Amino acid sequence: MKKLEQLYEGKAKKVFATEDPNVVIVSYKDDATAFDGAKKGTITGKGAINNQMTNYLMQQLEKAGVPTHFVEELNERETAVKKVSIVPLEVIIRNISAGHFASNYGVKEGIVFDEPTIEFSYKNDDLHDPLINDYHAVALKLATWDEIDLIKKYAFQVNDFLKKTLAECGVTLVDFKLEFGKTADGTIVLADEISPDTCRFWDSKTGEKLDKDRFRRDLGNVEGAYQEMARRLLGK
Ligand code: UDP
Numbered sequence: 001m002k003k004l005e006q007l008y009e010g011k012a013k014k015v016f017a018t019e020d021p022n023v024v025i026v027s028y029k030d031d032a033t034a035f036d037g038a039k040k041g042t043i044t045g046k047g048a049i050n051n052q053m054t055n056y057l058m059q060q061l062e063k064a065g066v067p068t069h070f071v072e073e074l075n076e077r078e079t080a081v082k083k084v085s086i087v088p089l090e091v092i093i094r095n096i097s098a099g100h101f102a103s104n105y106g107v108k109e110g111i112v113f114d115e116p117t118i119e120f121s122y123k124n125d126d127l128h129d130p131l132i133n134d135y136h137a138v139a140l141k142l143a144t145w146d147e148i149d150l151i152k153k154y155a156f157q158v159n160d161f162l163k164k165t166l167a168e169c170g171v172t173l174v175d176f177k178l179e180f181g182k183t184a185d186g187t188i189v190l191a192d193e194i195s196p197d198t199c200r201f202w203d204s205k206t207g208e209k210l211d212k213d214r215f216r217r218d219l220g221n222v223e224g225a226y227q228e229m230a231r232r233l234l235g236k
Pocket of ligand 1: 092098129198199200
C-alpha cells in the first residue's frame, strides 16, 4: 500500500492518504504528551509497541463482534485503517478508581467498583476536552441516540474482552479511553488505539503501574513498562 500525502499530525500519530479513498495509513510516533499537552517527552519504542498492541487487540475484538477500523499492519509502526470521521467523544470506562475520577471526587486510587462506569468527554482542544453527558452530546449533534447506544454497547464489550485477556497476562485493567469513527457508509467502528498510552494497567500481583502514568508522574522506567506490556500481551 502506497503512502501518499500527510493528512494530519496529532500528538502521538500521523495520518497519511493512500490510493484508496476509504483507507488511510496511521504512523505511530514515540512522542508523548500529558496534562493537556503541558508535559512533553519521548518514550523510545512506544510507537512500535502501541501500533502492534492495538492491532493485536483490534483483531481479537473483531472476532469477538466489535467492528474496528483495522485493515492491515504494514510495518512495526504503521497500519492501514479504514478512513473514518471520528465521533468527537472520548469514551472512558473505569473498573477501579484512578486519575481524574479519584481527584474529581476526592477518593483514593484503587477502589474496585461493583460494576464498570462509562463517561464521555467532548473532544475539543480549545475547550480542553470537557466532560459531557449523552443528552448534551445529542443536543450538540456529536452523535445520534442510536450511535451513542451502540458506542456504549461496544465499549462495555471491549471492557469485558480486555479485562479477561489482560487478567490472563497478570494485568489488572483499571480504566481506558476509546474513540469511535464513522465509515463512509455510516457504520460505527472502534478507531484510534488501545495501548499503555490510553489505558491504566496495574500488575495484578504487585500493583506496579505498567502504563503512561509512569511518564505522567515521573515514576521512572517508562520504556520498561511499555516493553513489559508488549512481552506479556504479544510475547515480544
Ligand atoms: N485517557 C486518554 N486520553 C485522554 C484522557 C484520558 O487516553 O485525553 C485515558 C487515560 O490513560 C486513562 C483513562 O483514559 O486510562 C481515564 O483517564 P482520566 O479521566 O482519569 O484522566 P487522566 O488522569 O489520564 O488525565
